Amino acid sequence: MQTNQQSLDEILRDLIKINAVIATELIQLVENSSRQLRGAIPESCKVEHRQLRREVVEIAEKHNESCTTLREHNLKHD
16 A cells, blocks of 8 residues: 555656646746737746746746756756
8 A cells, every 4th residue: 555655746746747747848838929919928928937937947847856957957947
């Protein structure tokens, strides 16, 4: 029974990390699309997207020890 619980915990940690990658990449996709359509991203959106990326990374790190690439890649976006 404990082995099943450990496996389930590992699967859930993996899914949280995968969803964090998807979420942060979608934020970037929205920014890129906005830049193409409008020529620029409103500053308010940049600020909010930056905060959303931070929050998503923090959630992933809360449940995973190895999110270095996720953090480094996403928090450098502007």
